[in-house]
Amino acid sequence: MSDMNVENVVIVGSGPAGYTAGIYSSRALLKPLMFEGDQPGGQLMTTTDVENYPGFAEGILGPEMMEVFKKQAERFGTRMIPKTVTKVDFSKRPFKVMAGDEVYLANTVIISTGATAKYLGIPSEKKYMGKGVSACATCDGAFFRNVEVAVVGGGDTAMEEALFLTRFATKVYVIHRRDEFRASKIMADKVLSHPKISVIWNSEVVEVQGEKLVKSLKVRNIVENSTTDLKVDGLFVAIGHKPNTDIFAGQLELNNVGYIITKPGTTYTSVDGVFACGDVQDPTYRQAVTAAGTGCMAAIDAERWLEKQHLKR
Numbered sequence: 001m002s003d004m005n006v007e008n009v010v011i012v013g014s015g016p017a018g019y020t021a022g023i024y025s026s027r028a029l030l031k032p033l034m035f036e037g038d039q040p041g042g043q044l045m046t047t048t049d050v051e052n053y054p055g056f057a058e059g060i061l062g063p064e065m066m067e068v069f070k071k072q073a074e075r076f077g078t079r080m081i082p083k084t085v086t087k088v089d090f091s092k093r094p095f096k097v098m099a100g101d102e103v104y105l106a107n108t109v110i111i112s113t114g115a116t117a118k119y120l121g122i123p124s125e126k127k128y129m130g131k132g133v134s135a136c137a138t139c140d141g142a143f144f145r146n147v148e149v150a151v152v153g154g155g156d157t158a159m160e161e162a163l164f165l166t167r168f169a170t171k172v173y174v175i176h177r178r179d180e181f182r183a184s185k186i187m188a189d190k191v192l193s194h195p196k197i198s199v200i201w202n203s204e205v206v207e208v209q210g211e212k213l214v215k216s217l218k219v220r221n222i223v224e225n226s227t228t229d230l231k232v233d234g235l236f237v238a239i240g241h242k243p244n245t246d247i248f249a250g251q252l253e254l255n256n257v258g259y260i261i262t263k264p265g266t267t268y269t270s271v272d273g274v275f276a277c278g279d280v281q282d283p284t285y286r287q288a289v290t291a292a293g294t295g296c297m298a299a300i301d302a303e304r305w306l307e308k309q310h311l312k313r
Contacts (some may be wrong), residue, residue, distance in 0.1 A: 015042025017278025189220025
């Protein structure tokens with residue numbers, strides 16, 4: 001391929017991080033090319049009301065907000081391809097980004113492929129997604145004021161979610177498959193001693209029940225093999241997230257659970273000229289607003305890097 005085919009910036013993934021990277025890099029006249037992935041807009045496409053993103057005083061539906069982000073990125077010239085990147089080669093520059101049989105060359109790559117919440121895998125769980133089933137208490141907890149809710153999980157994330165939900169819910173049940181938590185002792189002790197929290201040990205959720213919204217859970221005790229109905233209005237699944245980084249294994253430095261490692265205070269990865277933003281490199285906050293912030297950072301980092309390398313076209 002000739003030099004004419006080399007892109008200044010290829011953005012892999014969309015969502016708040018990718019679209020923001022598109023807005024900033026296109027305004028910097030870098031003519032970015034974005035691969036939106038198999039779920040354009042990311043995790044917010046599966047949420048309903050978003051009330052915690054600044055600028056939307058009355059709240060906004062997740063898919064609507066992502067449509068606004070997308071239009072803004074397109075307005076400044078971000079070119080979007082509704083395809084998923086299947087392979088990359090960061091061993092030499094220009095970098096290769098592949099979508100099926102098509103190969104694209106890039107001087108810089110911004111990765112914003114996000115993370116996927118792990119769910120229980122039962123059909124009824126999917127049916128009530130956004131209708132009482134959630135994987136983010138920080139995002140959705142305020143919708144569950146003065147009702148009873150349940151959290152599934154036994155790690156620190158589950159403990160944090162349960163404690164956060166006590167601000168809104170009248171009662172929080174923590175359902176865990178084992179007879180002790182995997183969480184750190186300090187977090188487990190906070191949950192076990194909280195007056196609003198009850199723990200249901202050795203149990204799993206086998207069905208989510210309701211009409212339009214969640215009304216109860218069918219919970220099975222795995223020791224006694226007995227089931228009971230638990231009346232709750234919300235189910236929060238807190239069994240972890242999986243960063244969408246399979247195609248970057250062996251190409252970039254990842255942590256022990258697969259998140260891309262970025263240099264502190266930047267979006268620089270272990271490969272010079274490759275940047276990462278959003279949930280794919282953030283196991284801690286995982287919010288739309290923090291993802292957008294790092295998308296801005298990635299675009300600025302990429303632009304400055306191109307200038308320094310005299311590669312900006």
